[in-house]
Amino acid sequence: MRYNLAMQQGPFCRSAAFYDVDGTLIRTNIVHAFAYYARNQPTLLGSLWKTAQTALSVPMFLVADKLSRKLFNQLFYAYYAGQSEDRLIVLAEDLFEEVIRPSIFPGARDLIAESRRAGCRPVLVSGGLDFTLRPLARYLGIEDIIANRLEFDRGYATGQLGRPFVAGATKAQILRDFALQHDIDLAQSWAYSDSYSDYPMLAAVGRPTAVNPDLRLRAVARSYNWPIIDLR
Numbered sequence: 001m002r003y004n005l006a007m008q009q010g011p012f013c014r015s016a017a018f019y020d021v022d023g024t025l026i027r028t029n030i031v032h033a034f035a036y037y038a039r040n041q042p043t044l045l046g047s048l049w050k051t052a053q054t055a056l057s058v059p060m061f062l063v064a065d066k067l068s069r070k071l072f073n074q075l076f077y078a079y080y081a082g083q084s085e086d087r088l089i090v091l092a093e094d095l096f097e098e099v100i101r102p103s104i105f106p107g108a109r110d111l112i113a114e115s116r117r118a119g120c121r122p123v124l125v126s127g128g129l130d131f132t133l134r135p136l137a138r139y140l141g142i143e144d145i146i147a148n149r150l151e152f153d154r155g156y157a158t159g160q161l162g163r164p165f166v167a168g169a170t171k172a173q174i175l176r177d178f179a180l181q182h183d184i185d186l187a188q189s190w191a192y193s194d195s196y197s198d199y200p201m202l203a204a205v206g207r208p209t210a211v212n213p214d215l216r217l218r219a220v221a222r223s224y225n226w227p228i229i230d231l232r
Contacts, residue, residue: 015188017120018146018175018201019112021128021136023194024211025231028103030128034079036095037088077129077150081159085152089131096135104136105212107231111192112140120190123178125201127167146174172200196220 022029080088112122123144124137130147137145149162164170179186187206191198196216202208210221210228221228 014183014185015118015120015190016123016179016182016184016186017112017115018123018125018189018191018205020191020193020195020198020201020211021124021126021133024192025105025108025124025140026100026103026136027105027232028099030076030132032099032103033095033128033132034076036099037080037083037091040091040094077148077161078159080150080157083157085150085155085157088129088150088157092131093135095132096139100132100136101139105231107229109140111211111229111231112142115190116141121182121184125166125171125175125191144178146171146178168197169200171198172204175201175204193217202226 019025115122121144122140122142123146124133124140124142125146126133126148128147130145130149133145133147137143146166148166151158151160151162164174166174175186175191178184179189186204189205190207190209191202191205192209192211193202194210194212194217195214199217199220202210208221208224208226210217210226212230212232213221213228218228220226
């Protein structure tokens with residue numbers, strides 16, 4: 001499958017392609033990732049407790065996500081408190097093989113390959129955790145990752161995120177900072193997302209694209225005549 005990016009770039013291309021991950025390139029999300037960690041605690045009792053805790057917290061996560069993606073991230077990642085950094089990183093490889101890799105949308109790799117042929121520098125932009133994204137980035141051949149980072153104290157997660165938070169409107173400023181640092185022209189760059197919450201990120205580039213969009217993003221994309229594609 002090929003996606004016409006309608007771009008003609010010369011040898012000194014300074015464009016990037018920024019990809020949201022959950023719902024855009026893969027069908028799973030950060031709750032699936034945490035559920036995997038919850039099921040794989042060092043002890044059976046710990047696994048049962050974390051799994052039950054996650055299930056009982058889903059309604060709260062849904063409400064927080066509706067109110068603010070930043071609030072959702074702050075509440076959600078508090079559940080990682082006390083987790084061993086070494087174990088989280090090791091399990092990230094198994095998480096990728098068992099959960100993330102099977103959930104990659106069929107058209108995701110083709111879209112990234114087309115962007116690369118058009119001269120774009122591919123970048124993953126996600127509210128997920130950096131160590132859970134590294135195996136996916138490696139699989140997709142992407143070097144640049146913009147993601148949330150857990151803070152650790154003496155090798156254990158504090159439940160706090162490092163700044164800046166990667167969520168909602170902050171993604172736009174993070175893209176601008178990345179572009180400034182790497183000499184990227186945002187006006188000639190692309191951004192891809194499935195969610196209306198990423199509207200600021202999409203609006204920050206000259207070539208936004210709605211991918212598997214939710215109803216609100218689909219309506220916005222149609223009103224602005226943005227491309228709409230389905231990778232499923």
